[in-house]
Amino acid sequence: MSTSFTMIGGEGPNSYREHSKYQGALLEAAKQMINETISTKLDINFTSNLVNIADFGCSSGPNTFAAVQMIIDAVEHKYRQDIEFQVFFNDSPNNDFNTLFKTLPPARKYLATGVPGSFFGRVLPRSSFHVGICSYSLHFVSKIPKEIKDRDSPVWNKDIQCTGYSKEVAKLYFDQYKIDLGSFLSARAQELVPGGLMLLLGSCLPNGVKMSETVPGMMVDIIGSSLNEIAKQNTLS
Amino acid sequence: MSTSFTMIGGEGPNSYREHSKYQGALLEAAKQMINETISTKLDINFTSNLVNIADFGCSSGPNTFAAVQMIIDAVEHKYRQDIEFQVFFNDSPNNDFNTLFKTLPPARKYLATGVPGSFFGRVLPRSSFHVGICSYSLHFVSKIPKEIKDRDSPVWNKDIQCTGYSKEVAKLYFDQYKIDLGSFLSARAQELVPGGLMLLLGSCLPNGVKMSETVPGMMVDIIGSSLNEIAKQNTLS
Numbered sequence: 001m002s003t004s005f006t007m008i009g010g011e012g013p014n015s016y017r018e019h020s021k022y023q024g025a026l027l028e029a030a031k032q033m034i035n036e037t038i039s040t041k042l043d044i045n046f047t048s049n050l051v052n053i054a055d056f057g058c059s060s061g062p063n064t065f066a067a068v069q070m071i072i073d074a075v076e077h078k079y080r081q082d083i084e085f086q087v088f089f090n091d092s093p094n095n096d097f098n099t100l101f102k103t104l105p106p107a108r109k110y111l112a113t114g115v116p117g118s119f120f121g122r123v124l125p126r127s128s129f130h131v132g133i134c135s136y137s138l139h140f141v142s143k144i145p146k147e148i149k150d151r152d153s154p155v156w157n158k159d160i161q162c163t164g165y166s167k168e169v170a171k172l173y174f175d176q177y178k179i180d181l182g183s184f185l186s187a188r189a190q191e192l193v194p195g196g197l198m199l200l201l202g203s204c205l206p207n208g209v210k211m212s213e214t215v216p217g218m219m220v221d222i223i224g225s226s227l228n229e230i231a232k233q234n235t236l237s
Numbered sequence: 238m239s240t241s242f243t244m245i246g247g248e249g250p251n252s253y254r255e256h257s258k259y260q261g262a263l264l265e266a267a268k269q270m271i272n273e274t275i276s277t278k279l280d281i282n283f284t285s286n287l288v289n290i291a292d293f294g295c296s297s298g299p300n301t302f303a304a305v306q307m308i309i310d311a312v313e314h315k316y317r318q319d320i321e322f323q324v325f326f327n328d329s330p331n332n333d334f335n336t337l338f339k340t341l342p343p344a345r346k347y348l349a350t351g352v353p354g355s356f357f358g359r360v361l362p363r364s365s366f367h368v369g370i371c372s373y374s375l376h377f378v379s380k381i382p383k384e385i386k387d388r389d390s391p392v393w394n395k396d397i398q399c400t401g402y403s404k405e406v407a408k409l410y411f412d413q414y415k416i417d418l419g420s421f422l423s424a425r426a427q428e429l430v431p432g433g434l435m436l437l438l439g440s441c442l443p444n445g446v447k448m449s450e451t452v453p454g455m456m457v458d459i460i461g462s463s464l465n466e467i468a469k470q471n472t473l474s
Contacts (some may be wrong), residue, residue, distance in 0.1 A: 048363070048364070049363075050362045050363070084362050084363060084366075085363050086361075088350070093338040093339050093341065094339070096335065096336055097334045097338060097351060098333065098335045099334055101334060101351070101353035102330050102331070104330065104353065111354075111359070111360060111361060112352070112353075112354070112364060113350050113351065113352050113355060114323070114334060114338070114350065114351035114353070114457070115348075115349070115351075116338035116341065116349060116351070117348075117349070118455040122348070123346060123348060124348060125285075125321050125323050126285070126286075126287070126321060126325075128287075128323075135396075186390075189434075214356050224407045
């Protein structure tokens with residue numbers, strides 16, 4: 001289980017904290033849908049007044065706090081009773097939890113907790129969280145298939161960009177992703193309280209549409225080609 | 238609420254991790270007593286198979302893992318059933334949780350969680366932990382009484398050591414300590430599951446014995462006097 005896929009921590013100019021406005025805007029765009037889902041689908045059987053929220057792949061930016069607050073507001077709006085909230089912020093042990101903890105909203109009305117561990121495995125007790133969110137994290141794979149990294153392999157992915165890769169490379173990534181998604185869902189199924197909700201947010205493509213046919217894909221390809229061209233001139237190596 | 242009283246993080250030569258062998262040895266010395274207390278006093282009413290352990294003032298050294306493992310072994314020995322353990326490692330948000338998370342025992346049989354927050358207030362949900370430990374942490378006060386730090390105050394603590402301080406200085410510390418201990422116990426009383434245990438470990442002095450009459454106290458006084466002497470000669474300032 002690899003734990004090397006983490007965002008850049010801290011609060012510096014290259015940090016994820018400073019480069020996650022796009023993800024934040026998409027979260028804001030999903031707000032209405034999250035509210036409706038919690039309003040119509042969440043079914044908490046209160047034995048105590050505790051509601052546990054979990055953010056899987058939280059990183060250390062401000063979006064994680066916005067997502068959690070959105071969920072808390074929706075749950076409070078639905079149940080209108082005295083609720084104690086505990087929030088589990090999960091990410092790889094390499095994530096910058098120190099920054100996450102130091103930047104927690106001072107006026108928050110929840111107990112905060114950091115959970116180090118890969119979300120491709122169990123990180124919380126059985127039947128322990130009521131609402132989970134995984135926002136722009138589940139597009140990662142737990143590891144790069146080894147053939148893709150091997151220069152002597154026929155499926156070595158020599159391109160520096162990934163949108164125009166070969167069918168064989170795509171298949172290897174897809175196979176890995178199927179395994180990872182299965183692991184993720186299986187772990188969450190055990191951790192989720194019956195009647196709870198797991199929200200998955202991310203950018204998708206309709207079936208049959210290739211990344212290279214989209215505007216972001218074309219942009220990445222153009223930048224990639226330019227860099228390849230410069231590399232051939234030995235300006236870059 | 239001050240959060241500045243944390244141990245030196247990381248794994249470097251000055252880190253708490255490298256300078257906590259004394260605390261580790263004292264924990265080992267308390268092992269028998271911890272085992273007996275759990276064996277005779279702990280009374281868990283199992284509604285699920287989850288047992289929550291909490292370490293208040295965990296810092297980032299290896300002792301915290303040793304303490305937790307000691308408790309888990311004793312609980313397993315007592316109940317001899319399939320138990321899922323979740324451990325809450327609590328310390329100030331300034332604590333080095335990144336190092337704590339990266340040095341978690343790889344073969345641990347518990348789900349690990351970091352809880353940032355001063356243990357002089359609530360950090361966990363109501364009725365949420367079964368066994369808590371606070372080992373060599375509760376001798377800290379939440380803040381230094383302001384008169385003690387004020388050079389213009391009659392109770393300014395001008396001595397660089399603390400064992401020989403005046404009655405007035407001692408009283409101010411004692412008053413602060415009473416407030417802090419009350420806050421600590423009140424918070425834990427709410428968080429502890431009925432039938433659970435809160436273990437408090439630390440070095441104490443019998444009533445009437447002054448720190449300056451003990452061997453460590455005498456040593457600190459001698460070092461302090463020597464430093465004062467050097468400072469008077471303007472070698473140190």
